[in-house]
Amino acid sequence: MAMSAQPSAVGRVRVAHEGAIATVTLDHPGRLNALTVQMWRELAQVFSMLSADTSLRCVVLRGAGGNFAAGADIREFPNERADLDGVMRYHLQVIAPALEAVGRCQHPVVAWIEGVCVGGGLEIASQCDLRIAGQSARFGVPINRLGFPMAPDEVRGLLALVGRARTLEILLEGRVFDAAEALAKGLLTRVIPDDELGAEVARTARRLIRNAPLAARLNKRIVTRLCAAPHELTQAELHSFFSYAESRDHRHGVQAFLAGEEPVFTGD
Amino acid sequence: MAMSAQPSAVGRVRVAHEGAIATVTLDHPGRLNALTVQMWRELAQVFSMLSADTSLRCVVLRGAGGNFAAGADIREFPNERADLDGVMRYHLQVIAPALEAVGRCQHPVVAWIEGVCVGGGLEIASQCDLRIAGQSARFGVPINRLGFPMAPDEVRGLLALVGRARTLEILLEGRVFDAAEALAKGLLTRVIPDDELGAEVARTARRLIRNAPLAARLNKRIVTRLCAAPHELTQAELHSFFSYAESRDHRHGVQAFLAGEEPVFTGD
């Protein structure tokens, strides 16, 4: 591993080391850390590297500038998610591998959540092992205003945290809600006063690195194994699901969002 | 669809339309909306029709007269659930299809819950996507006082909401509890002061119909798919389960209830 205590130069997903703790920072200035395709790919690469680094015992994941992440960068959608092929590639080959890399990290992963944690940001946080949030953080999945549903591999993370009913509530209502509600729903490990959040995350990481790393790895592996989905979706099911990509409402929702206009969905 | 803004004439399960919102009302006066076989069948038919109606974007389900529903109408049990065949037919061919029709409705379904929401009433509410209750509503499954267990297809709805431990607690204790406890258990989306409940349900429905209907349908479909039961029960398992129908305690429990007497269960 060539990483040092200084930020690495891999772009908008920065990594810093301090002993056995690595801190990954999502950093997209002026965009609430919204993830570009490049950032999703960096996130996957960074977590694959960190997972293999046996000198580590804990990874902290946060966002720069007072926010966790606002989700995927919608400005890229007209290019990256323009048709059925693009939509399937974006969700199955860009987002899913990034979420899987976070979820499969061998070390305990702590999400340090400030500010906005919505959409893809919440999907990333859902893959972490502990989610410690400041009391003013905000949560939700408002993608129904964009005209498309949450992709299957992304739904799994929410389902594992909050179960069927609350997942559907979050998706169907699309509300943005506060940290107290997120805690009550089961989305968070704990909520901390904003000005004590950094200290609490540091304390938690220091406690985690004192534990036996093999025990942590095996605990993560066995829980994942026992919660394994009974049936994977077939290619035909995935194709059927993602065929929404060619609907009028999907195109309209993204266009309206980018134009700052209220969408009007017709059901077509 | 021939339905208008006026109540339809399908009986004790009434439907009214207002734009893209349909409201279904369970109405069995003097019986706390307890569902007869006829009402279970109407409920299945009504939801199958509404699900296929592409002019809709939201269904609200409520009870008339200040209560959601008290469950199945036990006065029919001596005729409809008199022996093993009758019990299996009642649960597998009457109740299960009604619950499935509510759960499979393509549009978001909001339960508007006032007053009593117990037994089969709670089973119906469990199939809705959002459950918004007034603070004085009451919940529970007191069927252990009737001498019989909850049928498998009916248990699934509770399990999906509150998991194994709380489902067993609800079934084994048979307590009736208040809305705050129901919320804490995960049975409800939110609890609202009684005098604001109707306005909150209306606000929620109006928010839901502004969202992309295809996204809502796909979100419902994918969550259902990912939560699919790993193994269906075999016919032999169902037969074994329902053989309680021929026990002394089952007959006694229903008779005691109808006579207004305290049951004495002997284990036979």
Add this chain to the structure above:
Amino acid sequence: MAMSAQPSAVGRVRVAHEGAIATVTLDHPGRLNALTVQMWRELAQVFSMLSADTSLRCVVLRGAGGNFAAGADIREFPNERADLDGVMRYHLQVIAPALEAVGRCQHPVVAWIEGVCVGGGLEIASQCDLRIAGQSARFGVPINRLGFPMAPDEVRGLLALVGRARTLEILLEGRVFDAAEALAKGLLTRVIPDDELGAEVARTARRLIRNAPLAARLNKRIVTRLCAAPHELTQAELHSFFSYAESRDHRHGVQAFLAGEEPVFTGD
């Protein structure tokens, strides 16, 4: 059944009968009821016997002397869990059958939880149907300080209660927490002021025995069936999991605990 209202003489797992209620007491004086191999075996035998006793309608499980149980008796580990074979035998043939016997008991089982309920104690409580705790009870699974993970059959009990995220939180952090937090996490049915706990457990047991015993048995059976794990672990998976037994950190963690020293884990 030869048991009477007097404590039986089966050792440190005592049974007393009062009508249709049996009370099982874990009793290991001076050791916070930590379970020896002999006690795990007695627990399995006692619950198998009680489950088959059709004169019963409820079992209460508690610890003597103001504590539920501190888990497995670690003083036995150097003899009983000395190598891979010993570790697999200990978890698969000693603990797992005891937990399974509690979980499979045909009658409703109520855990009466005072004081310490950690590690194996919490695993036992997780197999009961209702968990009623005093407000000063304490919970957690601090085994990561011993250098080993929770065994698969033991993880299942926690997963069934609190799901994936909270199970991982409990295992990775290894914190000991209070009854209010345990209730919020979903580990408990209810929390009662310490001086009213015994009366509440007695009231609950008396309510349970008035219900139809066949209905209780079928409710337990069908919930268990519907929550059945989709895939059992293979022997190869179990062997791979338990190979931690031969790690340096596992040996060191137990030795440090027994010596009253702070462990230093190296990842080997």
